[in-house]
Amino acid sequence: MQIAELGKRASTGESILRSEALAVLATPDEEILDVVAAASKPRFAFFGNRVRVNFLVNLKSGLCPEDCFYCSQRLGSGADILKYSWLPVDEAVATAKAGIAAGAARVCLVASGTGPSNREVGKIADITRAIKTAHPDVEICACAGFLKDGQANSLAESGVDAYNHNLNTARSHYAQICTTHTYDDRVDTVGKARGSGLSPCSGFIAGMGETHEQLVDLAFDLRDLAADSIPVNFLLPFDGTPLKGTNQLTAHDCLRVLAMVRLVNPRSEVRIAAGRELHLRSMQSLGLHIANSIFLGDYLTSEGQPGQADLDMIADAGMVVDGMRPHRTDKAAELVTRRRGAGTTVRPNA
Template identity: 45%
Template sequence: MTDYMQLANKALNDEPLTRAESLSVLNSPDDDLLALLHAAFQVRSKYFGRTVRLQMLQNAKSGACLEDCHYCSQSAVSNAPIERYNLLPQKQMIQGAREAAASKAQRYCIVISGRSPLDREIDEIAGAVRSIKQEIPIQICCSLGLMSDEQAKRLKAAGVDRVNHNLNTSEAFHESICTTHTFQDRLSTIKNARAAGLEICSGGIVGMGESNDDLIDLATALRDVKPDSIPLNMLNPVEGTPLENIDALTPQRCLKVLCLFRFLHPRTEIRIAGGREHNLRSLQPLSLYPADSVFVNNYLTTPGSPAPEVWGMIEDLGFKIEVDYQQPVAG
């Protein structure tokens, strides 16, 4: 029987788990889940206490992507019935930031579809970010696809705090879910963003058919990236995408993965991201024992939990929302 507290103590001493220990977490019996969560919470509590940070997404450009990411409803290989539109006007991006602040979000993330942003899209987003920063001291994250060092520098100059660019999965499994860009392409974008002085948000997607070893390899690759934040998405299989028939995750499996990432990334913000409602279902509250951050409201093309519902879950756990700026007065 695995001693989960021993794994927690290794994490607290900044000692990486061995592959065998990591596999023991992913293969742990469901009956051990409460013991595993207790151990992971000791690590989470050490570095994040009982606080939770919220984040809200703005899908600022939807569809019309030429990439073939198999999990994505906006990709070239998807015929999912989603809303498709070009880049939103700046006023809508600014309004999104106001809604994020009203939702008690620490961070507002502007996301666009496509392989890489056009120069004019960088200009428009930069203009919106400058206006937002003049009005609301919320942190701004951008997820814009593959980016050059010059594009990253322009975002930094506009006031963007952080760039999201997920590794998504292990390097070995990457070609199984995307062939139009490589794992190394993604690492290059992260390198460009960091060189520009931007914080890094990078995580992955669980449940795409990857093996336990792929999950461990993803977590290990992220240790090399050293992101400031790790969002863990749980595949929500959308009809019309190549992965529409893959729906094998259980709430217990998702919680074990979150615990593993907490052990391997003890000091890093870990966010429960897309697909949590679909996959965790009634066990969603338990995910905040290993994780310390969560999305509110909608995702990119699927609905999420409204902010007041998330606030209630956090309060019921005896946790507290952490936000470091003055909230706007409603009305």
């Protein structure tokens, strides 16, 4: 296999084959720069040197009845995280504005739980309208679990642009990471979002014991679901969860996974999501030559690197924040690491 040829093909919008995707994941470490170079071809062909900055607002933390084995907010979790019900609208909006001031083009409104009630959909709608009134060009992505009939339409009508619902792992591996719902339940919600006109945002978590074949299954399922945005997470092994102590990924593994996803989904926004600081470490900026999107600052229940460090990393890589606003200040970037909802940094167990 000529890895460079895969990049050339993908830069025309053509997805690579399953056998080729598996070969990318099997590439030896000494060829990792060739893998990055190949995946950079479609990345720069479709997104130039721009990096989309996303900002998470944790509207509701913990208290979830689902038992997803990786999640610090799961049923029975012993993880040391903040637990609270819905943020007041004004506090949620103020938090979102801090991220926007730091350069975020998309605000992700996230609430833990199986799925929202209609009243909770109304809360997301109220927050969305308040943010859009002040910042009409900012995209809003909601993430609140499984959607019931009609809820996606209500979100779309309020101004929500996208809905995130990750597949998390392959269909054949799903029972190994969750027992309270199924893979098909997740696929159904992605379909509801797309059917309502919301942009489907869906990705997965690598490092939970899945095989290369299962990672490839995920990449192709996301292609078939027409996911516009694909967040690629790398497992954070929270204490107090069944996957505590799991640490199966190297930095090179993470780059290969990102490259495979990019080459299978060349036109999609590929986002380096949770776990990049832990697993990619000093190679984070190299990941930006494959992915065109990151989260700024902290995640839902774990700390990221400081917001200003993210912005510096983008600049040092020779890239620019997509839609950067001239009024951004370093102070605003600092604020994104001090908002409500961030827990403690997760580090791999020895």
